[in-house]
Amino acid sequence: MTVLRVSDVPTGEDVLIALSDVSKSYRRGAQIVPVLSKLTFDIRRKEFLALMGPSGSGKSTLLNLIAGIDSPDHGSITVAGEDITLLPEADLADWRAANVGFIFQFYNLMPVLTALENVELPLTLTGLKRRERRDRAQLALSLVGLSDRVKHLPSELSGGQQQRVAIARAIVTDPTMLVADEPTGDLDRQSAEEVLEIMQRLNRDMGKTIVMVTHDRRAAARAKRIMHLEKGDLSYLVEQRLE
């Protein structure tokens, strides 16, 4: 399969991600627990969307579906014109590698790799030579202000610094879409502000489309649009446009 990079799609189309009639449920023992029910909405290109809602409302599940790491029971998720729910697992992995940057609450860095090696990791899936990979990883680290921490292991960095390494890892392949699950959930206020500032800059200056799940109202206030999700039902989806 030829992996279509989102950035390669003609830009005349304003909608980047389109969810149509998406439902998702989980099995808990013999019981089937619905999480998302017939959800339909669009995310525009270069948007910074914050998904908010109480615990169990299905916001992380929705993020996982958009990022292609989980599949819906019903409905379609189209990203730049491609229905990712139809992709087989191997092709979906290639699609994620080319189009999605992940930022996790607990950073999820490889503890045995240095900051530079962690950032370089996704580039090993590309055909780039080592020298070029290193250069790009250095550049990504400099974008998040960690040029002086390249040889540090994650355990030698603060939480805020680790999250910045994770952001560098997420952007190093230059994906159009970044998905962030509670990116400031494990950080103190100052580190959280630094991380949010970087994310805002990536959206504003580099045109990255960001979908962020958060409980934090101050974090959500950095987004261009907030969606409140409750009980996974479209009828509870509330849009709050900040621009």
Add this chain to the structure above:
Amino acid sequence: MSQWLTLVARNVLRQRLRTSLTLVGLVVSILAFGVLQTVVKTWYAGVDGAVPSRLLTRNAVSFTLPLPQAYYKRIGAVEGVRHVTYMTWFGGVYKDPKNFFPQFAIDAASYFDIFPEILVSDEVRRAFLRDRRGAIVGRRLAKRFGFKPGDVVQLRGTLFPGNWEFVICGVFDGRDAKTDTSQLFFRWDYLNETLRVRSKAQADQVGFFAVDVGSINRVAEVSQAIDEVFRNSRAETLTETERAFQIGFVKQTEAILISIRVVSFVVIFIILAVMANTMAMTARERLREYATLKAIGFSPGYVARLILGESVAIALVGGAIAIGLTPPVASRLAELSATLFPSLIVSVNTVLLQALSALAVGVLAAVLPMRQAARVSIVNGLRALG
């Protein structure tokens, strides 16, 4: 170094205590496997080292019963026999029964023609023929007790009554490592003359005749011819190849050998279980990392190969250390076992078996953790505690 190799190498060193303890277990197991295999192989060394054209003639009833020495000339007269000699197991005690070593009364004039693997200098041979009380000792035995030419060695007879004194004439070497140099040879005529005085009923008898046929093609024919000569006599003979004799001897201890073999494989199975448990624990702890790798685009196969690489690396390092330690440990065991094992030489086959066992342990121990890590969904993996 590729990213995969970097990750494998650093993951190996990540839980140093756990890796070290697993390595110790691996080293001990594969070392024990190697030593036990060597012991079994050495037990069969007599069979492997047997000369195909050499026959042994013994009492047909049991090898513990003697044959008349008078058979010597009659065997020598059988067509096809090139050389013949005779010997008697002495079974004496040197100071203490724990000092056991094989002692044979031999015919000094003919013995070395049939057993060329016993290397004796002309000077020593001449001295041996000169002195009726003379004895020659193997290099290993000489080293063990510090025997040197001129020393008088006293043995207490168990099969033959009384105390027996011998004068060491010299030391013999083995043609190769398989030759047992922990033996003592003395002159049969000295034994016989003494028995005529002390125990007349035991005189003029020998334990075995060894016959050199020269050609392997005539072995069956000559064996039958020798036994035919003594058919219906008071002491019928059974002539067989040295190899058949050795196999018959080894067969008496076959149950022990089978037990040793089984134990050696059980040891490998135990370390396989330990290693599999270690790898399963390791993989379970890293589920979130594996899920992260899969989320950013790495295939389940890549994740599985990380686990396989780590497991095989630990197993091969342990195997290499064990293989390196096996020869000195086997050698030390041979020394400690006194004359039970003339030498414990680790064969190439044993080394290959050890390497193969280490590899198999590494691969098999990784199978279940690889499957678990490759199959866990990204969402469930990300929820796992690190």
